[in-house]
Amino acid sequence: MAVTTVSIRLAMKKIATITCGMSPRVLPVAVIPVATFRSPTDRLFAVSVPFEYRSEVYSYLAEHLTFHPVMERGNLLLTSEQAAAVVQLAEGTASNHDCLPLR
Numbered sequence: 001m002a003v004t005t006v007s008i009r010l011a012m013k014k015i016a017t018i019t020c021g022m023s024p025r026v027l028p029v030a031v032i033p034v035a036t037f038r039s040p041t042d043r044l045f046a047v048s049v050p051f052e053y054r055s056e057v058y059s060y061l062a063e064h065l066t067f068h069p070v071m072e073r074g075n076l077l078l079t080s081e082q083a084a085a086v087v088q089l090a091e092g093t094a095s096n097h098d099c100l101p102l103r
């Protein structure tokens with residue numbers, strides 16, 4: 001699955017709604033190109049979750065994913081694979097909660 005900044009933004013807003021009862025209006029996501037030995041086109045996604053939501057959102061991610069979120073300078077850093085896992089998690093929770101579906 002190709003992950004985009006839009007799909008990550010929607011997934012993180014969905015998770016914020018699940019954990020906090022509401023989602024932030026603005027949730028910036030940036031793409032950082034990273035050349036690695038595995039793939040010269042690998043990328044990191046930097047997600048800036050507002051501080052009011054961070055604790056709950058990061059705890060939820062740590063509880064439901066096989067990796068622990070990495071924070072740097074207030075941003076959540078995700079590899080392409082980790083970002084895909086976050087999007088899948090949010091899509092899977094759409095039917096388990098009374099929230100708007102991820103679109």
